[in-house]
Amino acid sequence: MAEILVLGAGMVGVSTGLALQARGHQVTIVERGTPGRETxxxxxxxxxxxxxxxYAMPLSPGALIQIALGRGYDVRWNIPGLMSQLEAVWTYAKNSLPTAHRRATVTWGKLIRQSTERHAPLIEAAGADNIIRRDGYIEIHRTPAKMAMARIAAQRFLDEFGVEAKLMDGRELRGLEPSIKIEVEGATHWQDAWTCSDPGGLVAAYAALFERHGGRIVNGDAGDLHREGSGWRADDYTGEHAVVALGPWSPMLLVRYGLKVPMVFKRGYHRHYHMTTPPNHPIADFGNSVVLSPMRRGLRIATAAELTSHPRLAPPQLSHGEKAARELFDIGAPVEAEPWTGRRPCMPDMLPVVGRIPDQPTYGPISAMVIRDSPLARSRRKSLLKRWTAARAGRKFHPRG
Ligand SMILES: Cc1cc2nc3c(=O)[nH]c(=O)nc-3n(C[C@H](O)[C@H](O)[C@H](O)COP(=O)(O)OP(=O)(O)OC[C@H]3O[C@@H](n4cnc5c(N)ncnc54)[C@H](O)[C@@H]3O)c2cc1C
Structure with a gap:
């Protein structure tokens, strides 16, 4: 049994804490705010x-022109936002080409297929069943051309991955979602997925479960993580091992150890809207780059990716999403005065980073989540090791101050 510090109490940090606890370790989670209140x-x-x-970067000539001209709503950018992550975005683009994407799919597909079965025991133990639905989400297709493409995609997903989906015409869709007020060509019902009407609440419920099982969640700043003896100290807390689970803030901490993590920060926005008769399922309107999710606070309109350093007060992707949502549903006023914003932490090879930092045989900070070995993961570890070793050769290890 070891004493372990987990840095960050988002979904990744809290689930990592629970998993370590289940293996008999004594875990302290260091969080500067409240569990589950960020991404x-x-x-x-x-x-x-x-x-x-x-999710691969759209690389068709049409999509690239749309992105370059700032016309589409899937990926938006501005010059400082793009320049600050150019290398990562470039690698992400290369990894979005068919061969690399297929390689990533092998690992990613295995991980994501487990998501509901891995959540199931935690949801039950945390008593969070009231915020979970187990009847999927609906992807709508507004035109016959989009519906035809959806048929091909559904067949391919079934043949290649065994993923089942129900295709519906407009009439069937209206039966399932009577609050849709316009004619829509059809939809794909991804029935296997689960949905949560309060994602922050789910993390809070997992955090409470972690504490009930003897874990500690402490308020502190993990940004000063440093060596102490043969272990680690963050703020006032110590452990033999440290797990970095700071989401989009992870690279900022790791760079202090000479470890450059090339992350793509995909900013997203959401806002809730009052609604008397919400849809029965989340509705993905990917043609308009938006997901409309019935949440506890109202209908949550969530946007796709923006590569910008600073958030906007009136994000065009959200205004566009709101317009698309108002075409579909009777929606009332916004619940919040301003939209929420956060950054999706995405690695350019589209896989989570998991494992011990290579030349830290016993006490390395690691960036969390679970991954199986793959050629991509191996080559990334090699390049991390190179940078890590080079950086350490010319630098004192203790990075404080
Ligand atoms: C608009 C949008 C829609 C999305 N939709 C989906 C979806 O439908 N399904 C899905 O699976 N994923 C979705 N995602 C992605 C998903 O939300 C993230 O991948 C996930 O929440 C990342 O969790 P995390 O624990 O890594 O990060 P976070 O939740 O950000 O947690 C990191 C934690 O670290 C803490 N922290 C940071 N710095 C410090 C410090 N110095 N000291 C102490 N603590 C610190 C923060 O306070 C935070 O609590 C979406 C993301 C966005 C933005």
Whole structure:
């Protein structure tokens, strides 16, 4: 049994804490705010098992022109936002090409297929059943052309990955979602996915479970993580091992150890809207780059990716999403005065980073989550090791101050 510090109490940190606890370790989670109030609060609430292919950067000439001209709503950018992550975005683009993407899919697909079965015992033990639905989400297709493409995609997902989906025409869709007020060509019902009506609440419930099982969640700043003896100290707390689970803030900490983590920060926005008769399922309107999720606070309109350093007060992706949502549903006024914003922490090879930092045989900080070995993971570890070793050769290890 070891004493372990987990840095960050988002979904990744809290689930890592629970997993370590289940293996008999004594775990302290260091969180500067409240568990589950950052990225893990703001998402669309989809617990996806069907998304076996990681999200690739759109690379068709049409999509690239749209992105370059700032016309589409899938990926928006500005010059400082793009320049600050150019290398990572470039690698992400290369990894979005078919061969690399297929390689990433092998690992990613295995991980994501487990998501609901891994959540199930935690949801039950945490008593969070009231915020979980187990009847999937609906992807709408507004035009016959989009519906035809959806048929091909559904067949391919079934043949290649065994993922089942129900295709519906407009009439069937209206039966399932009577609050949709316009004619829509059809939809794909991804029935296997689960959805959550309060993603931040789910993390809070897991955090309470972790504490009930004897774990500690302490308020502190993990930004000063440093060596102490043969272990680690963050703020006033010590452990033999440290797990970095700071989401989009992880690279900022690790760079102090000479470890450059090339992350793509995909900013997203959401806002809730009052609604008398919400849809029965989250509705993905990918043609308009938006997901509309019925949440406890109202209908949450969540946007796609923006590569910007600073958030906007009136994000065009959200205004566009709101317009698309108002075409579909009778929606009332916004619940909040301003939209929420956060950054999706994405690695350029579309896989989570997991494992011990290579030349830290016993006490390395690691960036959390679970991953199986793969050629991509191996080559990334090699390059991390190179940078880590080079940086350490010219630098004192203790990085404080
Ligand atoms: C708009 C949007 C929609 C999304 N939709 C989905 C979806 O439907 N399904 C899905 O699976 N994913 C979705 N995601 C992605 C998902 O939300 C993230 O991948 C996930 O929440 C990341 O969790 P995390 O624990 O790594 O990060 P976070 O939740 O950000 O947790 C990091 C924690 O570290 C803490 N922290 C940071 N710095 C310090 C410090 N110095 N000291 C102490 N603590 C610190 C923060 O306070 C925070 O609590 C979406 C993301 C966005 C933005």
């Amino acid at each position: 893990s609060y703001g998402n669309a609430g989809l617990i996806q098992t069907e998304a076996v292919e990681p």
